[in-house]
Amino acid sequence: MADDLTTYEENTWCPGCGNFGIFNAFKNAVKRLEMEDGISRQNILITAGIGCHAKIFDYLDLSGFYSLHGREIATAQGMKLANPQATIVAFAGDGDAFGEGIEHLIFAAKRNADMTVIIHDNGVYGLTTGQFTPTSPEGFKGPSTPFGSPEEPINPLKLMLVTGATFVARGFSGRLKELTDVFVQAMKHKGFSFVDVLQPCVSFNDTYKLYNSKVELLSQPAANVDEAMRLTEQTEKLPIGVFYQAEAPVYHENLLGNWNPTVQRATRQQRLQSIKSLLEKA
Amino acid sequence: MEKELFTFIAGGTAGAGIRKAGAVAGYIFTQMGRRVFEMEDYQSLIKGGHNFAVVSSATYPIQSHYMKADLVVATDKRSYDMHKDHLTSGGIMVYNSDAMKDQQIPNGVGVAFTTISRKYTNSELRLGVGAIAALAAAIGMSKDELTEVIKSQYRDAENNVNFAMEIYDAVAPQLYAKFALKKSDAKHLPMISGSEAISMGAVAGGLDFFFAYPMTPASPLLHYLAGHAKDFNIGVMHPESEIAAINMAIGAASMGLKTMVSSSGGGMALMEEAFSLSGMAEVPVLAILGSRPGPSTGVPTYTEQGDLRFALNQGHGEFPRIVASPYSMEEAFYLAAEMLNMVQQFQTVGTLLTEKHLIESRMNVDIDVEKTQWAQPVMYTGGDEKYLRYKLTEDGISPLMFPPSEQVVKFTSYEHDEYGLSTESPEMIAKMHEKRARKEEALIEKLKQMHTVNVFGETGPLIFTYGSTTMSVLEALRCGNIQARVVQPIYLEPFPVWEFEQFKEESPIVVEQSVMGTFETLIKDKTNIKAKASIRKYDGRPFDPEELAQSIKEVL
Ligand SMILES: Cc1ncc(C[n+]2csc(CCOP(=O)(O)OP(=O)(O)O)c2C)c(N)n1
Ligand code: SF4
Ligand SMILES: [Mg+2]
Numbered sequence: 001m002a003d004d005l006t007t008y009e010e011n012t013w014c015p016g017c018g019n020f021g022i023f024n025a026f027k028n029a030v031k032r033l034e035m036e037d038g039i040s041r042q043n044i045l046i047t048a049g050i051g052c053h054a055k056i057f058d059y060l061d062l063s064g065f066y067s068l069h070g071r072e073i074a075t076a077q078g079m080k081l082a083n084p085q086a087t088i089v090a091f092a093g094d095g096d097a098f099g100e101g102i103e104h105l106i107f108a109a110k111r112n113a114d115m116t117v118i119i120h121d122n123g124v125y126g127l128t129t130g131q132f133t134p135t136s137p138e139g140f141k142g143p144s145t146p147f148g149s150p151e152e153p154i155n156p157l158k159l160m161l162v163t164g165a166t167f168v169a170r171g172f173s174g175r176l177k178e179l180t181d182v183f184v185q186a187m188k189h190k191g192f193s194f195v196d197v198l199q200p201c202v203s204f205n206d207t208y209k210l211y212n213s214k215v216e217l218l219s220q221p222a223a224n225v226d227e228a229m230r231l232t233e234q235t236e237k238l239p240i241g242v243f244y245q246a247e248a249p250v251y252h253e254n255l256l257g258n259w260n261p262t263v264q265r266a267t268r269q270q271r272l273q274s275i276k277s278l279l280e281k282a
Numbered sequence: 283m284e285k286e287l288f289t290f291i292a293g294g295t296a297g298a299g300i301r302k303a304g305a306v307a308g309y310i311f312t313q314m315g316r317r318v319f320e321m322e323d324y325q326s327l328i329k330g331g332h333n334f335a336v337v338s339s340a341t342y343p344i345q346s347h348y349m350k351a352d353l354v355v356a357t358d359k360r361s362y363d364m365h366k367d368h369l370t371s372g373g374i375m376v377y378n379s380d381a382m383k384d385q386q387i388p389n390g391v392g393v394a395f396t397t398i399s400r401k402y403t404n405s406e407l408r409l410g411v412g413a414i415a416a417l418a419a420a421i422g423m424s425k426d427e428l429t430e431v432i433k434s435q436y437r438d439a440e441n442n443v444n445f446a447m448e449i450y451d452a453v454a455p456q457l458y459a460k461f462a463l464k465k466s467d468a469k470h471l472p473m474i475s476g477s478e479a480i481s482m483g484a485v486a487g488g489l490d491f492f493f494a495y496p497m498t499p500a501s502p503l504l505h506y507l508a509g510h511a512k513d514f515n516i517g518v519m520h521p522e523s524e525i526a527a528i529n530m531a532i533g534a535a536s537m538g539l540k541t542m543v544s545s546s547g548g549g550m551a552l553m554e555e556a557f558s559l560s561g562m563a564e565v566p567v568l569a570i571l572g573s574r575p576g577p578s579t580g581v582p583t584y585t586e587q588g589d590l591r592f593a594l595n596q597g598h599g600e601f602p603r604i605v606a607s608p609y610s611m612e613e614a615f616y617l618a619a620e621m622l623n624m625v626q627q628f629q630t631v632g633t634l635l636t637e638k639h640l641i642e643s644r645m646n647v648d649i650d651v652e653k654t655q656w657a658q659p660v661m662y663t664g665g666d667e668k669y670l671r672y673k674l675t676e677d678g679i680s681p682l683m684f685p686p687s688e689q690v691v692k693f694t695s696y697e698h699d700e701y702g703l704s705t706e707s708p709e710m711i712a713k714m715h716e717k718r719a720r721k722e723e724a725l726i727e728k729l730k731q732m733h734t735v736n737v738f739g740e741t742g743p744l745i746f747t748y749g750s751t752t753m754s755v756l757e758a759l760r761c762g763n764i765q766a767r768v769v770q771p772i773y774l775e776p777f778p779v780w781e782f783e784q785f786k787e788e789s790p791i792v793v794e795q796s797v798m799g800t801f802e803t804l805i806k807d808k809t810n811i812k813a814k815a816s817i818r819k820y821d822g823r824p825f826d827p828e829e830l831a832q833s834i835k836e837v838l
Contacts, residue, residue, distance in 0.1 A: 009703045043686045047533070050695070057694070058703045063685035065536050066694035066704070068559055071529040074521070078533025078541075081491065081517060086537075086686050104529075107522040256517060261490050261539055262684075266515035268488070272651040274513050275482045279649060282472035 005030060005041070009058040018199035021173030022120055023056055026089075028176070029183035030062075033087075037188060044087045044187070045079055047072040049096035051127045052201070053120030056091050070101025077104075077113050077251075083262040084252045087187055088115040095125045098134035098154060109165040109192050111251040116186045116193040119156065120173075122201035130204030142204070156196045157232040157243055161225050166191035168228065168244045172198045172215045174208065178240055185242060191250050198238070214238040221245050284464040286340050287761075288316075288421075291351040291368065292413035293334035293361025296327055299410025300357070304335025306414050306435045308473050308644060310423075311339035313431075315466035318473055319753075320644040321347040321824065326498065326582040332360045341466040345610065345645070346757035349826040352461060353420050355413035357395050362387075374460060376416045376453060391416075391456045398448050402441050411442045415449035422459030425450055471648050476608075476640035476750070477502035479615040479647065480570055481510075487619025488626075488657040490539040491517040493527040498582040499638035500544040500572035524549035528556040528567065535565045536693045538684035540622055540657050544570035547589050548579065550633075554596055560631035561601030561718070563693045564672070564680065566659065568618075568625050569596075573637045575822045584822030585638035587749055587795040590804065593635045594775045600715070602722040604632035605775035609736065609752035612647045614640060617772065619654040626659040628725050629679065635774065637795070639824040640750035670700040674713060678720030726776050734778035735771045742766040743838055744790040746813070748774070748801055754825035755793050755834075762831025764838075774804070782809040789814035791837055793830070796820060 005027045013019045033039040046064035048054035049072040057066045067075040076090040097105045097119055105117065124142065125131040131142045132149040135156060139148040160168050167189040171179040179197065186193035198215070200207040218241035222228035228244035288311075292303040301322050308318045316339040325331040336347040350370045356362040359381040369375060369389065379392030395412050399405035411432065418428040425447060432446050433439045474482075481503050484492075494504040504520060511518040517539075521527050524545050531541035543553065550571050560567050571593055575586040593605050604624050608614035618634060625632040662669060662681035669689040673680040680700075685691045692702030697714055699705045705714075738756060742765035747755050752770045759766055769785065771778055782805075792802040792813040797820040802813050815837035819825055 007701075007703060042688060045685050055704075057692075061690055063687065063691045064693070065533060065563070066692070066696055066702075067529065067533075068555060068695050071525065071556070074526045074529035075533035075536075077521075077526075078491075078493070078530030078535075079537050081519065081530070082534035082537035082539045083686070103522050104526055107526070255519065259515075259517075261517050261534075262537060264515075265490060268486075268656050271485050271488075271514060272654075274515075275486055275651050278482065278510070278513070279472040279474070279647075279651075282474050282478070 003027065005061055007059055007061045011059060013052065013055065014203050016202040017052070018122060018173035018201065019052060019056065019120060021176055021179065022118065022197055022199060023059060025176050025179035026056070026060070026118070026183055028180040029187065032180065032184050033187060039087055043085065044089065046089050046091065047076045047079070048091040049093055049101070051093035051096055051125065053091055053093040053096070070096050070099070071104065073097065073101060073104035073108050073117060076115050077108055080113060080115055081252055081256070081261065084114070084256070084260055089187065090115060090117045092117055092119050093126070094119055094121045094123060094135045095133045098156060106163050109160055109163040109194065112164065112166055112191045112248050114191055114250040114252060116195065118183070119196045120199045121156065121196050122199040122205055123207070124201050124204045126201050126204060155232055158229055160194045161228055161232065161244060165194045166246045166248050167193035167242070169195045169242045170198065170240045171195055172211055172240050173200065174211060175215065175240065178217055182242065189245065191248055211238065215240050217241050218243065284462045285352070286464050287338065287348070288340070288461060288463050289336065289338040289348045289351040289370070290417055291334055291336050291354045291365055292357070292410065293332065293354065293365055294357035294409050295329065296324060296331050296333050297329045297406060298333070298357055299407050300333040300335055300413070303410035303413045304337055305644065306431065307335070307337040307417055309435060310417065310431060311337065312470055312473055312646060314463060315468045315470065316341055316463065317344050317471070317646050318644070319344045319347050321639070322642055324583050332364060334361060334365070341464050341468070344757065345753040346825070346827045347643070348828065350828065353417060355416045357409040357413060374420065374457065376457070391453055393449060393452050395449070398452070399445065402445050408442065408445050411436065411446050412449040415446040416453050416457065419450050419454045419457045421461050421463055471646035473644050473646050474611055475502065475642060475644045476611050476614050476636060477642065478506055479611040480618045480634065480636070481506045483615035483618030483654060484542055484568070484622055485514045485516060486651055486654040487622035488540045489516055489542050489622060491519070491531070491534050491541045492543070493519050493521060493531045493541065494544045495520060495524045495527050495549055497546045497549045499574055499641050500546050500549070500570060502641060503544045503570060524552040525556070528553040528569070531567050532556055532560055532563070532565050535567055536563070536684070540626060542568045542570065542622070544572065546572050546574050547576050547592065550592070550596070557597030557631045558599050558601070559695050561597055561599065561603065562695055564629040565693055566625035566629050567631050568622050569631065569633045571633050571635050572641045573635070575820070581822045583638070585795065585824050586820060586822060587637055587751065587801065588797070589635065590774070590796070590800040593633050594804070596633060597631065601718050602628060602630050602725050603775055604628065604630065604725065605635055606632070606773045607635040607749040608640065608772065609748070609750060609770050611640070611645050612649060613772070615647065615649055616654060619657070623655040623657040626657040627679070628721055629659065629682070630721070635749065637750050668701070671702040672698055672700045672714065672717070674700060674717055676720070677724040678717045679724065722776065729773055729776060729778060730780060734773040735769060735781040738768040739766055744769065744785060744788050745793060745834070746790040746805055747793040751793055751795055751825065754827060754830055757827040758825065758830035758834060761827045762835060764831060764834060777804070777808045779808050782811060785811055791815045791817060791834065793817045795824070
């Protein structure tokens, strides 16, 4: 797997883990963005939560911040605000983003933060040995729910549609080409992009068979939110691809206008001058 | 005889413009060349309840309000009840006669505040203006002078002036020129709150982006910086929680911005995981902790120093942290800039610990903006084959580079190698621990070169205190005519033990706003100096200098 987007870190994902698919699709997407869209890899900054998914941070030779469990979306928004020219991607687990840090996910979508969130949705807390997560089905047996999960799972795409995300997609780690396409579109989208990637965990929640039999590529995004909502309710078939995409003002421009805090920083003298004049009036 | 010290109290319900009246009174005294200290006492409610502003002034640099007032203007009954025993001898109570029918008030001047104000729209909101009118009459200001003040300090000047004139005329026969205040030709100094001082100081030091979630008494920083974001050319964001605030601040700092957060104890507790992240990722962030009485939700709008131990120990794991606490508005201004520089230089988290009493009180300051520090981290200047974010260096400080950049820059919460990739190697774990420990050493060496402890006075018994309580102590010594030396550590972590060598053989009096004496314990743990007496206050109210002077005399 040696290539110029991969670090020297030893890869410790279980053989057959769905994370490999996400890793490869993402690297392909970066290369495509470089070639086709002139987005350089130096400008693509990544964050990750904590979990099996997050190891992708150590494997990808890209700049960024290996954040805390559940906080990667907050870290990412801080980075975006600091320099709106950067393209920011947060890798998150389902435990990470739908459990520990769900408020950041909801608020990033609500304010249309211009960034991409990629959920490695394996329906388990992989790294902490297979407990149920917010997307595990009711009845899921894990070490913390030996008699089965007593809770209904959430529907992540629906949640994002309701919250106002302007790009909502689903991918499957076993369908590399389609996943790459979705990543490219998500990163090019101006606004909040959400990609829920169905990711089998061979050790604690092996869903390969299920997904291989059910996954079906959408021909085109839904025309409106209502239609997209209905698509998220399908269970016979599991649609993948872009469910919904819309244009809307992005957060950093609403807050900062065209000002770039890194590039257009006030000098010390300008600061002292404004403080002096405020003190004169005080 | 002209009065040196003069205290004015305005009291009323929340929403009656009392806090504004305090600020305007401060303005009036400042215009007379006097120095002002204003303390606002308000409750955690929006309408009703009881608010009061205490404004003490003198021609010397006064450092506290006094609870005994020369003039009280009580715009409601509750204010009267509360402050009727707060008059100096010769003090005068101006009360709302509408609210106190048929009562005989000694030394009182009754005014029909409610009846008169009803002639105007938003009558409730104007009561504070009435208090200012009574003050103006009492200190012998002319109606023209009063008109000027109202025009310059209030909106809706026309109605406010008319209302003020009616009140002035009503009180003047009994009150006009009852007090003659000493004036001075000293230059007029700006009057600012601690929150303004900290905000301006941080901006002077290089603050680029501020993230905060509202929590009293730290909210004034958020409001001030948000209000002036465009003037200062900085970013200000109020996100979904304190956890979001600090993680965003750390994210933005990893891109090279100088960032700051603020909260009170509860919000700071939520931020704690990210404090530790700052320590591990070596990303600088400055936190302002505005204390109120705890534990837990405690008493939101009052003051205390109960968070000292909490502040010193923020964040799990071992890493260098910096904690400092300013004693005055001026020191807060310079310290905010200095702390911003310290966290940048040592790539870690710093806490500026302060209290409601400093954040929300206001006083005159003599500030030279040019004397502020400018935050400057150690930057990478090339030379290595590959940039190493966590390069092992002699002083533990690895030069910074910020993305987007040609080279890869990896920040991380995991233990890591020099490049920034996770590691479980025993050698690397130990090396990185040692690197951060060397930073602590370097930090201590740096502090040894800095001014870390204030010592006021040359002779007399020794008093240890810290934070804004220092101002209470200094004012108490002045009003009680006590000669003493007051020692106040500005830096609390790392603790400047070297500065305490000189006091090793002595037994100080320790003054703090805490019930368990955390500061006294800290002093003993760090320096082995035992207190001979403790003066502690923990009712949420700042010390009154006269009472404190009494307490000090009792233990001398
Ligand atoms: C604050 C905090 N709580 C708990 C943990 C322990 N922890 C590490 S990973 C993880 C769950 C990860 O699950 P998920 O986000 O779904 O990632 P996965 O391992 O499945 O990829 C937990 C609970 C932690 N690191 N930090
Ligand atoms: S535990 Fe599951 S998610 Fe984690 S590496 Fe193994 S297969 Fe992948
Ligand atoms: Mg998971």
